[in-house]
Amino acid sequence: xxxxxxxxxxxxxxxxxxxxxxxxxxxxxxxxxxxxxxxxxxxxxxxxxxxxxxxxxxxxxxxxxxxxxxxxxxxxxxxxxxxxxxxxxxxxxxxxxxxxxxxxxxxxxxxxxxxxxxxxxxxxxxxxxxxxxxxxxxxxxxxxxxxxxxxxxxxxxxxxxxxxxxxxxxxxxxxxx
Numbered sequence: 001x002x003x004x005x006x007x008x009x010x011x012x013x014x015x016x017x018x019x020x021x022x023x024x025x026x027x028x029x030x031x032x033x034x035x036x037x038x039x040x041x042x043x044x045x046x047x048x049x050x051x052x053x054x055x056x057x058x059x060x061x062x063x064x065x066x067x068x069x070x071x072x073x074x075x076x077x078x079x080x081x082x083x084x085x086x087x088x089x090x091x092x093x094x095x096x097x098x099x100x101x102x103x104x105x106x107x108x109x110x111x112x113x114x115x116x117x118x119x120x121x122x123x124x125x126x127x128x129x130x131x132x133x134x135x136x137x138x139x140x141x142x143x144x145x146x147x148x149x150x151x152x153x154x155x156x157x158x159x160x161x162x163x164x165x166x167x168x169x170x171x172x173x174x175x176x177x
Contacts, residue, residue: 016079016108018072018115026071027056029078034098038159041101042135045160056096059085066092066123070112072103079103082112084120087129092120094130097139109139113146117170127171134164143168 035049059067064086072080079100087093094116099109120128132139134153144150152167 016072016074016103016106018070018080018112020068020070022060022069022071026078027053027060030056030071030081030096033078033081033100034096037098037101042133043161048159051159052096055085059083059095066125068116068119069096070115072099072108072112074103080108080112082116084116084123084128086125090124090126092123092125092128094120094128097130104138109142110145113142117146121172125172127169129167129169132166132168134166140166140168146170 031049031053034052035044035046038044038048059069066086067084069083070081071078077100080098080103082097083095085093085095094113097109097113097116099112117128128148129151130143130148132143134140140150148168148170150166151169153164155162155164157163158165
């Protein structure tokens, strides 16, 4: 997939490439992007990187046919990611959804999410869920637009800050095709 848009810094055309293959450095780049952006934007500490790194390493080592990762790059730099991970035979989890601030507002997040939902439906999952925090209002709006419904909210302290974790889910039926 290629997404073209006018650069925020001027009129030149910028290009984003999205791929599914993992290359050396990709896992570290996904972990680093999450750690740096969430620290800067929400005050998360280094334990958040470990929270991302552990399951991401497991995903890479045990990848199944119904798992997929999308890595968005611009000029060789990671600017977005999302993955679908099998949680059970009929259920998948959406993980590691993030768009770099410099690529936000381009439609990249909406496209990554749509591709992940379409992949999940096509892979035979009956439902797809995700966990997020309530501070991510723009992401929550995208989830609702894609048909997700918030099914749970629970306050707590994680990653060095107080958060309200939220669970969203979408069920795939003949009506949602």
